[in-house]
Amino acid sequence: xxxxxxxxxxxxxxxxxxxxxxxxxxxxxxxxxxxxxxxxxxxxxxxxxxxxxxxxxxxxxxxxxxxxxxxxxxxxxxxxxxxxxxxxxxxxxxxxxxxxxxxxxxxxxxxxxxxxxxxxxxxxxxxxxxxxxxxxxxxxxxxx
Amino acid sequence: xxxxxxxxxxxxxxxxxxxxxxxxxxxxxxxxxxxxxxxxxxxxxxxxxxxxxxxxxxxxxxxxxxxxxxxxxxxxxxxxxxxxxxxxxxxxxxxxxxxxxxxxxxxxxxxxxxxxxxxxxxxxxxxxxxxxxxxxxxxxxxxxxxxxxxxxxxxxxxxxxxxxxxxxxxxxxxxxxxxxxxxxxxxxxxxxxxxxxxxxxxxxxxxxxxxxxxxxxxxxxxxxxxxxxxxxxxxxxxxxxxxxxxxxxxxxxxxxxxxxxxxxxxxxxxxxxxxxxxxxxxxxxxxxxxxxxxxxxxxxxxxxxxxxxxxxxxxxxxxxxxxxxxxxxxxxxxxxxxxxxxxx
Numbered sequence: 195x196x197x198x199x200x201x202x203x204x205x206x207x208x209x210x211x212x213x214x215x216x217x218x219x220x221x222x223x224x225x226x227x228x229x230x231x232x233x234x235x236x237x238x239x240x241x242x243x244x245x246x247x248x249x250x251x252x253x254x255x256x257x258x259x260x261x262x263x264x265x266x267x268x269x270x271x272x273x274x275x276x277x278x279x280x281x282x283x284x285x286x287x288x289x290x291x292x293x294x295x296x297x298x299x300x301x302x303x304x305x306x307x308x309x310x311x312x313x314x315x316x317x318x319x320x321x322x323x324x325x326x327x328x329x330x331x332x333x334x335x336x337x338x
Numbered sequence: 339x340x341x342x343x344x345x346x347x348x349x350x351x352x353x354x355x356x357x358x359x360x361x362x363x364x365x366x367x368x369x370x371x372x373x374x375x376x377x378x379x380x381x382x383x384x385x386x387x388x389x390x391x392x393x394x395x396x397x398x399x400x401x402x403x404x405x406x407x408x409x410x411x412x413x414x415x416x417x418x419x420x421x422x423x424x425x426x427x428x429x430x431x432x433x434x435x436x437x438x439x440x441x442x443x444x445x446x447x448x449x450x451x452x453x454x455x456x457x458x459x460x461x462x463x464x465x466x467x468x469x470x471x472x473x474x475x476x477x478x479x480x481x482x483x484x485x486x487x488x489x490x491x492x493x494x495x496x497x498x499x500x501x502x503x504x505x506x507x508x509x510x511x512x513x514x515x516x517x518x519x520x521x522x523x524x525x526x527x528x529x530x531x532x533x534x535x536x537x538x539x540x541x542x543x544x545x546x547x548x549x550x551x552x553x554x555x556x557x558x559x560x561x562x563x564x565x566x567x568x569x570x571x572x573x574x575x576x577x578x579x580x581x582x583x584x585x586x587x588x589x590x591x592x593x594x595x596x597x598x599x600x601x602x603x604x605x606x607x608x609x610x611x612x613x614x615x616x617x618x619x620x621x622x623x624x625x626x627x628x629x630x631x632x633x634x635x636x637x638x639x640x641x642x643x644x645x646x647x648x649x650x651x652x653x654x655x656x657x658x659x660x661x662x663x664x665x666x667x668x669x670x671x672x673x674x675x676x677x678x679x680x681x682x
């Protein structure tokens with residue numbers, strides 16, 4: 195076992211260092227890259243905390259959706275399984291004959307759940323806005 | 339090795355001197371905008387009259403197949419200006435490498451804000467969001483009034499085929515080259531393929547990157563549309579859709595039209611300025627644009643990982659594609675029951 199600080203604690207101090215000592219001294223385009231760097235540190239910290247449960251959730255959702263037997267999968271590393279399951283799902287969705295509308299709709303729901311999960315690491319809060327109604331295809335209120 | 343600003347000033351005086359007569363050049367500032375090419379702001383003073391011209395020098399990047407040649411880009415700029423679109427006036431264009439090592443052009447400098455978040459702050463302070471949304475619609479209508487037969491050959495993208503089909507093919511190739519399988523992209527491609535809009539009445543010039551970040555905005559609203567390096571011909575709704583991608587709202591999510599205004603403000607102004615608007619096509623191209631940008635972010639990650647463009651910004655882009663996945667899946671949830679209909 196590694197000694198303290200933990201990886202998360204190290205990232206915390208790295209984030210604080212960037213904010214307190216690095217950012218204020220950056221100018222021009224480097225200023226923007228500095229903000230990106232801080233954001234990157236925060237992403238990794240959240241992934242360390244939330245990632246393991248997330249990848250198992252994604253695996254379970256995809257196994258259900260694709261009706262895959264557990265014996266078909268590698269099983270030890272959920273990341274490997276998820277990659278394989280995503281490959282199968284993408285392939286099936288790309289094939290017009292291999293997915294009926296009900297399956298496509300289920301897939302959309304599963305993928306949305308996965309995307310919301312990914313956002314808790316990559317961009318917390320992003321999924322509070324719903325773009326479903328952004329563009330009204332009937333053009334009501336638009337140009338008549 | 340890039341020239342320093344002193345060398346650039348000397349080259350500018352040499353070039354402009356040969357074209358315009360004696361000129362002195364000063365006030366050079368390197369603009370941070372533009373990841374690939376160099377933009378240098380400067381003032382040129384005509385020695386004889388003392389007239390001062392605020393200008394911008396744009397030097398094209400090292401040969402890159404993704405970007406248009408400078409001849410094509412400046413041709414598009416000129417065509418748009420002739421139709422009354424707000425663009426910087428083009429003064430000079432040259433492919434002679436003797437001056438800056440690369441092709442370049444010199445255009446008028448339009449004062450105002452270009453950095454997206456500052457643009458939105460300015461717009462909010464002056465309460466001109468609806469105005470800018472309307473001006474964007476009118477500007478697009480003018481750009482789209484350039485018919486395909488006026489556009490030089492290299493900018494024409496398969497004028498005899500349905501633009502949505504061509505666009506899906508081009509994007510499909512990019513998706514095939516990604517590092518990991520993406521069922522969300524596959525789902526979106528499927529929907530887009532099954533629900534294509536009617537082809538437009540005619541192909542037109544399309545800016546293809548019309549969004550906050552490529553606009554100059556002042557207290558009086560939209561002043562100029564920049565960055566014509568990706569322009570091509572196609573379905574004009576491509577520009578309306580791209581402008582409406584959530585990313586370009588920079589947090590002003592409810593202002594669907596570019597973070598500035600409601601979508602209706604954009605479409606009404608577009609139609610009033612002579613744009614041929616089909617509401618369903620607008621929806622389809624917005625979904626297409628959201629997919630295109632999601633894939634674009636994944637491609638940026640590849641450019642970083644492969645060492646083509648190692649950059650912390652490109653690296654983090656790879657993680658931003660989940661934002662576009664989410665937007666895409668919600669847009670599809672809203673649209674899945676719709677079918678291409680007649681005109682609104």
